[in-house]
Amino acid sequence: MKLHNFSGGPAILPDYVYHKAADAIKNYNGTGLSLLETSHRSSAFAGILMEAEALLRELLSIPQAYAVLFLAGGASQHFAQIPLNLLHKDTGAAYLDSGVWAANAINEARYYGRVHVVASGKAEAYRSIPTGFAIPEDSIYFHYTSNNTIYGTTLREVPQTSVPVICDMSSDILSAEIDVTKFGMIYASVQKNAGAAGVSIIVIRKDLLDNVNPDIPNIFNYATLATNRSLYNTPPVFAIYTTLLNLQWLQREGGISAIEKRNIEKSQLLYEEIDRNRLFTGRVSNSTQRSRMNITFWADKPEQEQAFLDFAAERGVVGIKQYADYGGFRASLYNALSLESVKTLVAVMQEFEHHMQP
Numbered sequence: 178m179k180l181h182n183f184s185g186g187p188a189i190l191p192d193y194v195y196h197k198a199a200d201a202i203k204n205y206n207g208t209g210l211s212l213l214e215t216s217h218r219s220s221a222f223a224g225i226l227m228e229a230e231a232l233l234r235e236l237l238s239i240p241q242a243y244a245v246l247f248l249a250g251g252a253s254q255h256f257a258q259i260p261l262n263l264l265h266k267d268t269g270a271a272y273l274d275s276g277v278w279a280a281n282a283i284n285e286a287r288y289y290g291r292v293h294v295v296a297s298g299k300a301e302a303y304r305s306i307p308t309g310f311a312i313p314e315d316s317i318y319f320h321y322t323s324n325n326t327i328y329g330t331t332l333r334e335v336p337q338t339s340v341p342v343i344c345d346m347s348s349d350i351l352s353a354e355i356d357v358t359k360f361g362m363i364y365a366s367v368q369k370n371a372g373a374a375g376v377s378i379i380v381i382r383k384d385l386l387d388n389v390n391p392d393i394p395n396i397f398n399y400a401t402l403a404t405n406r407s408l409y410n411t412p413p414v415f416a417i418y419t420t421l422l423n424l425q426w427l428q429r430e431g432g433i434s435a436i437e438k439r440n441i442e443k444s445q446l447l448y449e450e451i452d453r454n455r456l457f458t459g460r461v462s463n464s465t466q467r468s469r470m471n472i473t474f475w476a477d478k479p480e481q482e483q484a485f486l487d488f489a490a491e492r493g494v495v496g497i498k499q500y501a502d503y504g505g506f507r508a509s510l511y512n513a514l515s516l517e518s519v520k521t522l523v524a525v526m527q528e529f530e531h532h533m534q535p
């Protein structure tokens with residue numbers, strides 16, 4: 178049976194990536210070596226890094242004023258690394274608390290300097306993202322999460338401020354067009370929309386690198402890492418290759434504008450069914466903030482939750498159980514998930530409704 182993988186991450190990858198990655202394990206590009214045993218100092222890997230950077234720049238229209246890095250480790254590491262680099266003891270940073278990942282970033286920043294939380298959605302169990310908050314002008318930066326993977330909320334507009342905006346785009350990078358010049362820094366774990374776990378994409382405006390605290394270890398210093406073009410130490414060679422393959426696939430599919438159209442179509446289809454179906458309710462309270470990547474909903478009768486998970490799994494729909502203890506469902510519709518998979522989930526929801534309330 179064909180499985181439809183709605184996992185929140187690590188998540189479904191395009192077939193193109195699986196095939197090319199499998200070939201590279203055997204013999205990378207005719208070199209006679211597996212990519213797993215290829216040096217990060219080889220010309221083969223230099224080519225991979227160069228193409229990955231060039232493609233990312235092209236797909237997101239990243240100006241030369243920004244450095245692009247592919248670093249080992251996930252976004253959680255950067256929750257700490259960002260304030261380590263940029264938040265000096267006599268400065269403060271502003272953060273928006275829109276969910277667990279944002280709160281983790283806030284907690285890490287508190288080790289380094291003053292943190293001002295501009296607003297929090299916690300009291301409302303993060304069912305929407307607060308808006309209309311004020312960002313103090315003397316903040317060294319403003320940090321927010323564009324897409325809250327667990328709650329299924331998204332902020333499509335970049336908050337307006339004169340201070341550099343730093344954005345965690347782990348679960349929506351490359352899913353829709355963005356204006357990079359509105360950001361001081363963008364970072365993302367790649368294992369949702371851009372590859373296999375082990376790598377973060379970092380896009381950082383070069384003038385911010387001039388403000389990096391010099392009294393921190395080199396291995397964490399963004400300026401050092403940028404000077405060494407992601408090769409300060411051994412990077413996760415194979416994982417970076419899977420990111421390159423994702424970028425190649427995205428370009429072949431028509432780039433970000435084409436994939437964004439598809440993401441709109443896929444998410445609309447599922448939201449329509451959630452709103453129509455008598456057994457389910459959407460989790461997000463502000464409908465303009467509904468994520469196109471992570472779609473969250475509940476069973477109106479909690480006792481039907483496990484029954485639906487089992488019913489769906491029997492029909493090949495997997496990965497829709499909500500994160501850890503949150504209850505309910507989350508269907509992640511990342512770039513690689515096909516419209517056909519979404520149609521299958523919708524059909525399963527309709528069949529379940531008929532099964533429970535004939």
Ligand code: PLP
Pocket residue numbers: 186250251252253254278322324325326327345346347348366
């Ligand atoms: N930020 C967001 C928005 C996420 O969804 C996640 C993981 O799901 C993280 C950060 C943490 O990523 P990692 O586990 O790769 O550190």
